[in-house]
Amino acid sequence: MTEQELITSVIRPEIRALTAYKVADASGFIKLDAMENPYTWPEEIKVEWLKALHDAEINRYPDPEAKSLCRILKEYNQIPADSDLLLGNGSDEIIQLLLMALPANSTVMAPEPSFVMYKQIAQCLGLNYQGVPLLADNFELDLDATLATIKKQQPEIIFLAYPNNPTGNLFDNEAIEQIIQQSKGLVIIDEAYAPFTDFSFIQQLKKYTNLLVMRTVSKLGLAGLRLGFIAGNPAIIRELNKVRLPYNINILTQVSVEFALKHPEMFAEQTNTICTERARMFLQLSVIKEVTPCPSAANFILFRTPTDSATEIFQRLKEQGILIKNLAPQKGLLNDCLRVTIGKPEENNAFIKALKTALQAC
Ligand SMILES: *Cc1c(COP(=O)(O)O)cnc(C)c1O
Numbered sequence: 001m002t003e004q005e006l007i008t009s010v011i012r013p014e015i016r017a018l019t020a021y022k023v024a025d026a027s028g029f030i031k032l033d034a035m036e037n038p039y040t041w042p043e044e045i046k047v048e049w050l051k052a053l054h055d056a057e058i059n060r061y062p063d064p065e066a067k068s069l070c071r072i073l074k075e076y077n078q079i080p081a082d083s084d085l086l087l088g089n090g091s092d093e094i095i096q097l098l099l100m101a102l103p104a105n106s107t108v109m110a111p112e113p114s115f116v117m118y119k120q121i122a123q124c125l126g127l128n129y130q131g132v133p134l135l136a137d138n139f140e141l142d143l144d145a146t147l148a149t150i151k152k153q154q155p156e157i158i159f160l161a162y163p164n165n166p167t168g169n170l171f172d173n174e175a176i177e178q179i180i181q182q183s184k185g186l187v188i189i190d191e192a193y194a195p196f197t198d199f200s201f202i203q204q205l206k207k208y209t210n211l212l213v214m215r216t217v218s219k220l221g222l223a224g225l226r227l228g229f230i231a232g233n234p235a236i237i238r239e240l241n242k243v244r245l246p247y248n249i250n251i252l253t254q255v256s257v258e259f260a261l262k263h264p265e266m267f268a269e270q271t272n273t274i275c276t277e278r279a280r281m282f283l284q285l286s287v288i289k290e291v292t293p294c295p296s297a298a299n300f301i302l303f304r305t306p307t308d309s310a311t312e313i314f315q316r317l318k319e320q321g322i323l324i325k326n327l328a329p330q331k332g333l334l335n336d337c338l339r340v341t342i343g344k345p346e347e348n349n350a351f352i353k354a355l356k357t358a359l360q361a362c
Helices: 003-010 043-054 067-076 091-100 116-124 143-153 173-182 202-206 218-225 234-241 251-260 264-286 310-319 345-361
Strands: 084-088 107-112 128-133 157-161 186-190 211-216 228-232 300-304 337-341
Touching: 043 251, 067 084, 067 228, 067 251, 084 091, 084 234, 091 116, 091 157, 091 186, 091 211, 091 228, 107 116, 107 143, 116 128, 128 143, 143 173, 157 173, 173 186, 202 211, 202 228, 211 218, 218 251, 218 264, 228 234, 264 300, 264 345, 310 337, 310 345
Parallel strands: 107 128, 107 157, 157 186, 186 211
Antiparallel strands: 084 228, 211 228, 300 337
């Protein structure tokens, strides 16, 4: 048997057709590609954190329900008392859990462009994926097309990133409410960028049984710990919990996130600084005539570049030591788009300077 025959016989065709999620090697670069918080912790907080870790019993399995962490997450995120939480190894894992629970041949719907993992995981699991294009001029939901698709395909699950990645905008919330009301399946509002906006659907959880709100600590500043959660109707959370592996949140993550969230003022200060920088960067990009930034409620800015030059500009930034995200390979509405994560002021300045140089050379 050849290697190819072996692969064909043991790997499903939909998986063979996929390409793995690629992450660029960032060593040596100013890293503005992955929506990370650029700030670490003051030394005295690190010392306290290590004390908390010192007492973690790593010879024991972690609390399978992470009860203590759940309490703190509910409080920190103002989750209604009658909603329950499911935790995941990053919200990526929660997307996977949700989709693994669906009946065979289910349909997964999301606007496009949006977070690529919705489609990637749906395809990996052999589900039907249905993208609905956003409006080209402002990346807003095409409500008529969305409602028509809901009516026709009755998707079991709809993902709406709020704010959306990679566009950064908050979709119209009345449009979202209509989608929730007209959907017979679950609607997941993915609030990965909640730390950078005051808008949220968390308080709507009381109103709709088919609504779930997903969040993560990654963009807040704890991407390395891998913790996401989804909040909603306890009866639905109970079912999803059956799909979850018992010890998916390791003890170091449980202890560390619990510790971190006892310092809300530290995160508030960091995210405030990032939001101030976002406004400054937006202005700086607005005055560069070759590019057009899109308004953002997240910790990144998507900007349009001259026709068919995004990849070249991306490369020229790299040559100057700046790594951002090139969205041109995703084609469609993103063909002329680059996305930059908001970093520290000096990193942002270096980016703007390098961008001007890159544009001159084009
Ligand atoms: C970054 C991101 C996630 C993934 O978060 P993790 O918790 O790090 O897995 C989920 N949804 C959106 C929209 C994101 O941008």
